[in-house]
Amino acid sequence: MKRIMINKDLCYGCLSCSLACMAEHGKEKTTLYHLDLENKENSSRNFIALDSNNKPVPIFCRHCDEPECVDACISGAMTKDKNTGLVTYNQEKCASCYMCIMSCPYGVLKADDSARKIIMKCDFCGENSMPKCVESCPNQAIYLIEVNAI
Amino acid sequence: MKYVIIGAGAAGISAAKTLLDFDEKNQIVLISEDEKAYSRCMLHFVIAGKRDIDTISFVDEKLFDSDRISWISGKKVTELIFVEREVVLEDKSHVSYDKLLIAAGANAVIPPIKGMEHSKNVFVLRNIGDANAIREVASFAKRAVIIGAGLVGLDAASALLSLGLEVTVVEMADRILSLQLDSYSASQYQRVMEDMGAVIYTGVSVVEVKQNRNGFVETVHLNNGAVLECDLVVTAAGVRPNTIFIPDNSLEMNRGIQVNDCMQTSIPDVFAAGDVTGITGIWPAATKQGKIAAYNMAGKDEHFDDYFSAKNAIHLFGIGTVAIGMPVAPDNSYVEAVWKNDAVYKKIIYKDGIVYGIILQNDVSRSGFWTRVIKEKWKINTSVKNIFDVTYADFFCINEEGEYTFRQQP
Amino acid sequence: MSNQKICSTCQSADTILQEFIANLDVDTSHHRVETQKLKCGFGLQGVCCRLCSNGPCRITPSSPKGVCGATADTIVARNFLRAVAAGSGCYIHIVENTARNLKAFSSKNKEIKSEATLNKLADLFGVNAENINERAELVADKVLADLYKPSFDKMELVEQLAYRPRYEKWKEMGILPGGAKSEVFDGVVKTSTNLSSDPVNMLLHCLRLGISTGLYGLTLTNLLNDVMLGAPVLRKASVGLRVIDSGYINIMITGHQHSMFTYLQERLVEEDITKLAEKAGAKGFRLIGCTCVGQDLQLRGEHCQEVFSGHAGNNFTSEAVMATGAIDLVVSEFNCTLPGIEPIADKYKIKMICIDDVAKKANAEYIPYDYEDSTSLVEYIVKEAVTSYQDRRPLVEINVSKEHGDDEVLTGVSEGSLKKFLGGSWKPLIDLLASGKIKGIAGIVGCSNLTAKGHDVFTVELAKELIKRDIIVLSAGCSSGGLENVGLMSAKAAQLAGENLKSVCEALGIPPVLNFGPCLAIGRLEMVASEIAEELNVDLPQLPLVLSAPQWLEEQALADGSFGLALGLPLHLALPPFTTGSKLVTQILTEDMKALTGGQLIIEGDVKRAADQLEEIIVNRRKELGL
DSSP states (O other), X not given: OXXXXXXXXXXXXXXXXXXXXHHHHSSSXXXXXXXXXXXXXXXXXXXXXXXXXXXEEEEOOOOOSSOHHHHHOSSSOEEEOTTTOOEEEOTTTOOOOOHHHXXXXXXXXXXXXXXXXXXOOOOTTSXXXXXXXXXXXXXXXXXXXEOOOO | OEEEEEOOSHHHHHHHHHHHHHOSSOEEEEEESSSSOOOGGGHHHHHTTSOOTTTTOOSOGGGGGSTTEEEEXXXXXXXXXXXXXXXXXXTSOEEEOSEEEEOOOEEEOOOOOBTOTTOTTEEOOSSHHHHHHHHHHHTTOOEEEEEXXXXXXXXXXXXXXXXXXXXXXXXXXXXXXXTTOOHHHHHHHHHHHHHTTOEEEESOOEEEEEEOTTSOEEEEEETTSOEEEOSEEEEOOOEEEOOTTSOTTTSOBSSSBOOOTTOBOSSTTEEEOGGGGTSOOSHHHHHHHHHHHHHHHTTOOOOOOOOOOOEEEEEETTEEEEEEXXXXXXXXXXXXXXXXXXSOEEEEEEETTEEXXXXXXXXXXXXXXXXXXXXXXXXXXXXXXXXXXXXXXXXXXXXXXXXXXXXXXX | OOSSOOSOOOOBSOHHHHHHHHTOSSOOHHHHHHHTOXXXXXXXXXXXXXXXXXXXXXXXXXXXXXXXXXXXXXXXXXXXXHHHHHHHHHHHHHHHHHHHHHHHHHHTTOOOSOHHHHHHHHHHHTOOOSSHXXXXXXXXXXXXXXXXXXXXXXXTHHHHHSOHHHHHHHHHHTOOOBOHHHHHHHHHHHTSTTSOOOHHHHHHHHXXXXXXXXXXXXXXXXXXXXXXXXOOOOEEEEESGGGOOTTSEEEEEESSOGGGGHHHHHHTTSHHHHHHHHHTXXXXXXXXXXXXXXXXXXXXXXXXXXXXXXXXXXGGGHHHHHHTSOOOEEEESSSOOOTTHHHHHHHTTOEEEESSGGGXXXXXEEOOOOSSOOHHHHHHHHHHHHHHHHHHTTTSOOOOOSSSSEEEXXXXXXXXXXXXXXXXXXHHHHHHHHHTSSOEEEEEESOOOSSSSSBTHHHHHHHHHHHHTTEXXXXXXXXXXXXXXXXXXXXXXXXXXXXXXXXXXXXXXXXXXXXXXXXXXHHHHHHHHHHXXXXXXXXXXXXXXXXXXXXXXXXXXXXXXXXXXXXXXXXXESSOOSOTTOHHHHHIIIIIHHHHTSOEEEEOOOHHHHHHHHHHHHHHHHHHHTO
């Protein structure tokens, strides 16, 4: 399976990845021109955080081999797909209990910013395509690698 | 190899999934008292009518498509004959095993209060039957009393308040959610519940309940003299491992069935996982223990290492809280740092750079790394960075497989 | 570069050019589009602010204000006004220099090529002087006086230059501009840190800047140039790379200030200079047009027939023109003089001279233009051109495509020459509009860019769509450079028009797309529109007239666009002008403007939908006029 590799030294914190994720996952897919940057419902799955040297660090879902969020999920909403290796989120089953948010060891997960019921979970933009975040990074600080998962 | 699993809860299902994927040749038999597999953490949605038995299932139905797995549902286990490697069910049938996993869960405890037994409207909240019964009574009841303001008690309160009942909660400790939260964060839930009409008594206990001639509890009597009129009582006073079917003097016991970190019991080829072990009563622990037990049953040496259970995620009454580690500092040698505005409350308890507890209320985003940091007692350099600004970025490390690891702070 | 072509170049409507560029051994803007294709979302939306050291700030759902408290509306409006101010400044620089040239011209008693135009201006401005040169100087003085006024002093000539109903509307709205340079100055100040945070005030300022840009920078510059260099006369011309004859010493010019070449264009074909060229082994000297000043020479081609080979192409063709190897010297005085030509000049050993330091290339020699006496400058240019020709020709390969371009382009179209062609009045055109033989008029103006579907792609496709719908297209700017190179400004293009428009074009022997010349000529389109509106006794928003600057490129285009909106015209752009991040600014420009000036900004990135919208507006206006 593919995983997003990160070279944090190349990251300038431009947030193109976050914007691309928002544009892809909003109520309607949209372009960077028309993404409503004032609408709290637009939320990125990934995020950039500053470390203690004030350098930006990209923090992205790993679609872990042994995902804590899947172990913690009480509703079966978070599952690891044997074939694709992706950890996927089923909004219908989700009970919004926040166990996954608490369990992700890297603090990748959050709920949406309006009703706070939906978990913002990376879905790799559908299995076959290049994730929008990777596509949009001007520095190739994030790029795809092949890993043998499961 | 024939594997028999008792219990279709988090541990049992997790073990079944793991065994199924492990190799192509094994046979798995799942035995459960439950007719269907469902998440006990979501029973309050059933009470409130928001979901039903099927929509609180946490299991992918496709799990049972394989002909290597069969499920004997709705049958209680009455006896275990270890020397014969047999499980005896309530209908007197025997199921033989090569390896056995006991994941029978835990049962709710009814506190020894005078008048509680044999009453028609006093319920625990542990099984679907409980939820259905509560919902049934709630359809004509007007006033409910909930004994115990822990997670289960408040789940029940939330469901009953949403159905329009007058709800009174009785709690022995000085605040609701006393094991999980501190006074301030607990008070936020209390405030919202009171705005919804709930009445909450803290620092009191129930001395007696009185039934009417028909066996319905009508009044609940507190140790401060208050008498609460009600037509429905839900008691959430904790659970006890379900070990009644274990023969005396067979397995080593402590709180529940004793196991090592390979989930092995004192009898070879017999394993236990989940709430029945009494180790840590939280869902992720049960899932992981089920997995570990399954690996070891199949001959793969794996160890359970996640004993850290002081972690709670609460999302009720529109308020989301994550509480990890100790909710209150034991003494003044710890720093209790608070970050607060009208909506959000954050509190971190630390000493000498080690974080011992964190409560995050109304802003739990991206907070999961704290679980690891607190569990492992990794140091944080608080002079360099405001502790509330710490994220995984401060520990960022990535290996060749793109997996994150944790870089220790100097 | 190695044998293997790994990079790709962007698409061009001009397929022959595209092929030529793809096979070049140098890096051009067309190559660089690919590597720059990842755009910053904050920049695109105009919500990035770099005004202070607490920034750069960006607006996101979790950070809805900058550190100073600026909202998306404030940041977008600030960025927009600053761009319009810069663009306006560019045009005002041009008209200032042009007026200075006229003043110097007249004091040196140089020959006034168009006395008719001078008299028109003198009458308009109330200048009375017997002596023609004195008249010219007084006109120049009036213009300069206005430009140098402070912002609290309204410019006097606005009332004379503007169409009366428009003037009244602007007066009513309180947007009559003060001194043009001061308005630019104020625009820069206002948009600095923690100053204005009122988006409406800033957008009204943009309209003021639009008016001064349009009336002075555009309309007036054309007329002042006509006075010095001659009014345009309709004629057929050749365009494209084919015009370059490598047998001559070729000088490519870039910029917008035709009046700076007045002496050069005369001198280069005088006998003693031609002999210099012959001595070096060439047939003589020729000027090659590129960018708007090239369009200006083409427009006035009647008056410089000998020296001007033709307009080779627009701004994004300039790199290709130089890479033919047949250009010996470049003289630049304004934009678009791409930084990308620097390494090309080095590689092909092309001498670069810059005569206005605002357009200085790193490897160009700067010789300031002398208003009093440009003799020594011209001599220097000639000398350097000969040296360059002799030094470089043995060393470089010449590769001029004779297929590229067209030979039958109708040029020299102006408000004067077109009216004359129609018999001295606009009635024939108005009759054609009334009868529906011509459904309406569309101005497709402005720049060329590489990102709205490709180099001139949107422009050409839109023009084709509109003429199919019997809408005649008037063009001015680098858009004309693109349209003429693909043959749309030649009579044969009538074939591509709808039946009605086709029959009109065939009868008159004109193409369905008319070339008014440089982007300055947007001011000429305004004159055409005003004169037609006056005959019909209506205001501009009532005419079946639409405007599109589909591939607008830079800040000047935004200043032009502000003029278009102030004129009350529907203005279409294919790409948003970095304003979508503010709902308020978008609302005002695209909706509320209708109630203010009558104008409307239309952003539409699909050619057919854009054509549909523009046609619909024309049809509605026809209905309201009772046509």
